[in-house]
Amino acid sequence: MVYACGRVYCRFKRQSHTRGEFMSDRKTLSSKQKIMLLLSAAFLMSTVCFYLIFSVVYKKNIRDIVSSDMKDNIFHIREYVELIFENADNVASIFTANAFLQTYAQTEDAQMDRMEIRKFDELLKTIGASSDMVDAIDIYIEPHQMLFTSDYGATSRLDPDTVGWFNALMEQDFKNRVTTDYREHIHYWNTRSQDQVTILRPLYSSVLGKKIGFVAVNINCIRFSAILAGMDGPNNILTDEGGAILMGAVAADAEAKLADLAFINDYSPEDALFYKKIGREEYIFSRSWLPYPEWNLVSFCSIKELMRPASQLDRYLLILTLLNLTMAGITVSIVLHGLFGRLKKLADQMERLKHGNFKVEVLEAGKDEFSHIFRLFNDMAEELNRLFNENFRLELLHKDAQLKLLHAQINPHFIYNIFNNMNWMLQLGRYEELEDLVDAVAGYYKLSLNEGKMMISVKSVMENLKQYVRIQKIRFRGRFDCEFDLDDSILDLELMNHMLQPVVENAIIHGTEPVCGHTNILIKGFCREDRLVFLIKDDGAGIDKERLIEIKEVLEKGSTDGKGYYALSNVNERIKICYGKSCGLSIYSKKGCGTTVLILVTKYPTIQDLYLNNIRC
Template sequence: MLRVRTGLQSFAWNSIGAIIMLSFSAFIVLVITIMSMLLYDKFAQTAERSAELSTKQIVDQVSYNLEDYVRSMSHLYRAIEEHMLRDGTWEGEQVDKQLDTLLSSREDILSITLLDSDGRLLKNRPAAALKPSAHVTQQGWFQSALRVPDHLSFSLPHIQNMYEGPYRWVVSMSKGITVQRNGQEQQVILLVDINFKQMDELSRRVSLGQRGYVYIIDESAGNIVYHPQQQLMYMGLRSENIEQALVATGSYEDEADGQKRLNTVKSVPNIGWKIVGVAYLDEMLTTRQEVGGYMVRVLAVVLVLAVLVSLMLSASLTRPIRRMERKMKAVERGDFNVELPIEGPLEVERVSRRFNLMVHKVRTLMDEIIREQEQKRRLELEALQAQINPHFLYNTLNSVVRMVGMSRNEEVVTMITSLSRLFRISLSKGKTIITVKEELEHAHHYLTIQQMRFKRKFRFTLNADDDTLDCLTLKLLLQPLIENAIVHGIEYDMDEGHIEVRVYREADCLVYRITDNGVGMSEEQLRALAQGYPMARSGAGSGVAVRNVHDRIRLYYGHAYGLEYASELEEGTTVWIRIPVQRAPEEGGAQDDQKKTMA
């Protein structure tokens, strides 16, 4: 190891401090590069926001112009209604003069027409006969006026075809009006044809760069109302992304003919139109591109130097650190059988030694904890299982003595046989886990004994799905719950009791359902039972043994499993036991054990 001694201090060339000193100049270059990129990104974002705001302001101006124009046309309709159609009298020279004055003062209005609901001409200025081929009642503006009366409707641009004369592009505004004529209500249609050039002028007054433009679409049908290249649109030589503009709000970007565009959408109230402003990003961000090119050229040399220095540093510093990182991730995943090689810079060697020592100590402690936890868990399970009602044997033997004294020999044989099989399953050669079939057999013998003790005060049924019989379960889960159903539920009921045990699968859970028709429990007793507090005799499922069953299940299978209760006073109680579905590794061996138990 090469070391240089200066005064009282020792300096190692392979230390991290030396590496940091040698790479300080490269670090400066890196900082300058990062700062330049951040500034460039900030400038680009500011330029984009400015362009977006400018486009939005222009589109808002077009929208305001259209709204202002619509307001003026609404005032025009209101004036005609109030002064010319108020009394249902539209004949006479006075009305003609008023309409002629209106037409002469508004260059944008080409014609004013009044029709009845059957499409017959009532009044028009300039005065002209309707063309027989006009089919007025089939026109969209006519149907809109009848369908939505007292609402100003706007048509799409079209050729005026109602009168003889030059063909001009117009936008038809129509409104259904109810007037009083000769004491009766009459529905009339007021139609005003507007020169399409007015819409064109309102939209051409804006400027969105050299190639940007504004177009208008109909929100209801998605048709083009106005486009600066309207003829090309009708000929199919030009298209727009109408679908995206209909659903968009605010601004969005798209691409047309290989060029990115910024689209800004604005809805025009009371018309049902949308204004779409299209600006080309390459025009708006010319300054950004120029600055970007300049920065790239200036930083080219700096970046080359940074790359060279990074290659040099990766060989001496990055490799051992990354190796250490991989080992640490392995420890995070629980693999404590890892060891770092002692190599690399001086500080890395020291850290590697400390890391190896730490992993060794953690591994030793983990092994000790696992052994202690396994022993503790086994002792807790044995202690909980030992608490399952030991006085049951005493009560059963007392019943046998009484039956012998009463010469009820057949019942004595039945009870002793059930008792022997009950305890044979309870012992299970010291096993904690048995099959569902064995657990149900244990419950059957227990219920038989209790049924005889209580003089057949209740009846019982045991049902299990076929696919559950060979599943594994903790033993002695059913007995405490059945005992509670008898002692706290059915014993105090005057009617005949019924206990049903049902076993079935529910997704990945094995479910025991124990139901009785006893006295039931109140809501307070249910809450106390769920919180683990022992209760008085008046509630089903209130014993300490039931709590032990819940604790055994959670201790063995986890907190996701255990007991659930439902009860109503004078109706009965239902208890569900949920444990995970598990099967014996060797089905044949499990079945042999079951056969031996049943023998």
Template structure:
């Protein structure tokens, strides 16, 4: 696997994949950089927007409460009201009612002019009471603690949110009240107080209308303790936690942008003072809520980055495979052609340049295969011509020697030997001709070479003996005719005869899974190393002619012309000890075709 990977990493597919992957990585990096820059901008803009929203809510809340205080102060400075409060109450109820009706109508129209004021009430030190709309709880307020406090201090008093107005019946709605003293313009006396009520739900509507990202608005008293929260869902425990976090701040000043950690969550806050009081308005929103939409957008962008990144990598892999895959098939086809398989064809399923390359490869292989077939045919015809020439050389010389021997034996009245030689010669010539066939059975080839040896044995009976050890199981295989006789002839004339001693020629055969191996060996003179090297060189180089090895060269060329260069002759020899020639052929059954 490691070897395959090492080979793959240098392939075109690997390089294309790397190039495409680099492009995809650059794309992803660019998207990531744009993402971080965009998200930082979004977070910054979100923080600014939320901060501005909180600041605006605080300002609008302060405006509502400041308008209430201003209305109370304007009412307290009204000359007609002060004039009515300087004098004692009228003597009769009718006159008291008449006076009250006039001022009630005036306060009613003043109340109607402001949409955020729930009620205006004038309570005089002389017992006079004027109201804008609602009926009163009672007719006497001069003993109320808040009344006495304002009368004694002469300063405005803000009353923390409470259920219902302190003066009128308003269905116990949560109310904030501002109580302003009425200073007499003609003296230093305090003539009474003006009470203006503001409904808490009006403050909530400000927050609901302007806070796009959610959040809460709080009013803090002079001790920086929450006295109002616009969110009814906050429990007392939540309010206590927020109070504790606020108390943890060193100081709270106007315009402060606060970062509070409340219950393990971070909050952004904006703080402004409330009018002329010691109260403060605090807008608060958690970062989680503030960035909720930004987080959704971030997640969408991340999904797109992951999707397009995965798609880019897939396209990189697919593109590399789409380009390198056909090239790989061409390369595999080339390797097969190198191994001699010219039947390989690559499917032409593309219309681009790679398709043209595949078409060109197929056409080239077809042409090469055709040329190789012609070359094989020409070579076989050439080898056959050489074989015929060899036969033409063998026949006259061999026939002359054989007939001379027959004539000599006839004169010697050795009729038995004459008959034997004629039978052997007849068998030799009959099998040698083989009705023009190039392939014969191994059994016929053995009989052919045995006829030849029999004739030669009669001539060289003193020094020649032979042995054939080939299993009957091999006799049915088809072989090229006359491949044993030239080797036996070499063994006689260059081995045994040269040694001038009695020698034996042995022919053996064996088979492997797909090959047939025959061996012609002798115990004659053998070859010197330089001669053996020369013979092997001629076999390896495909020599076409040599005076001293014409027969074996012809056998080698015929075998390789029919079966290929992996088949042929292999010589082994040791000087003075003999020679072995191995013939390697493919297994060919009875169905083998003649060339």
């Protein structure tokens, strides 16, 4: 094989020199393909980097822009809210030093001119109607328990609970107070809104200096809600100093999550902007503190909602990126399809060559590098096919010579035993038995010769064995019986000639002859999957443990080394040559209990298969 490989190498080397002109006019397709591949990779990397950078920068810019907008938004809302309170405070200031109220508080009600009361009532209505930001003005004079209103006039018929609440309010010390629970203590006017913010300012007597009542300027909460809702973008709310929501314009889902904003107080008024995670969602907050009503003005927005436009842009960018990658992939695939398609043809032929098919050829026309490689491969496959066929035929002839030699060793041994038996019968004068023996030997050799063929059907083998058993029964005068048990399915299969006869001979010679009594021999054959199994079993003398170990060593080594056991070794070697290394002969025995020989072969000889494959090649 070394010599053959050297010849192939020399031949390829000569061919490479003769084809040197190919290098001058070959096409540089590989360089173009490399450039296309590098361009595709660069395009892919640039697209991915652009997507990542743009996405990060865009999201950061959205946060910055929204943060700035929220600060501006809350600044404008604060201006409007402060303007409403300033206007209400100015309205209340009108009545703190009003002459009529000072006189009325210090005069008995019966002595007061009714005309003056009507004039003040008209004045109050006029002032209340002239202010767009004030819904109603209430003035309570404690000495007379009189309540002047800008929408329903004056009344002294107050509910005791209302009077009690007013008197309790009079006892409190405050300069200006903002409350949202004033309206719930006034039960008289159904048309007045239930949601009101009231600014309370006490009235003092200019003469006595004591508190004589208070002015209540009522503002409808709708005005605040309109301001809060009028700003586009985030949610806007007003909370008291404890964080409870007073009013606002909030989306339904946000209102459910932010029912309590007590955590606002964890941040100082200087923290105009901060982030807070509530549940699984993060919010951005902008806060402004209103000192006068002691309220928090809070504007907030969900980061998820904030990033929704960015998410949509991400999807568009992702789609664009995928389209670009698809186009790049299609381009690269088109360019490289020819290259890898040609390589695949070579790989397929090499795979067939690997599995023993040397009739391979890559059909390729061209003058590029791959065409040159394909031509070299075709030449190599052709040379390997020629060398393989040569070596195979040599190996086949060698094995055939081995089989014939082993087969030749079997026949002389058997012939020697037969003539020895005939001589023994002739000396004893057993002429009738000698006649039967000669007839049995003739029948045996008629089947055994098999026209010189190495293979014989199982049915013929069994008939041959029966003739052989007949010969041995004549010699041993019926000291043993032989039973044949074979499956009908294997009778037409072919078997190597003279494979079972030496084993049966051993069962008779070494199993029956040493025993004084009668013995039985069983010859059994059956099929197991793709194997033929034969059992030759006797109940004769058996083999002691030491000799059995020697026999197994001889069978394993394939050589007797002068230890004997030529028949078993010969059969075992012939089986392995004809059927392969996985087949062979196994022996099991115990002294005094008989011997069992198991023969395992394939349905078809390996040599025959190789020969047929060689013909097909």
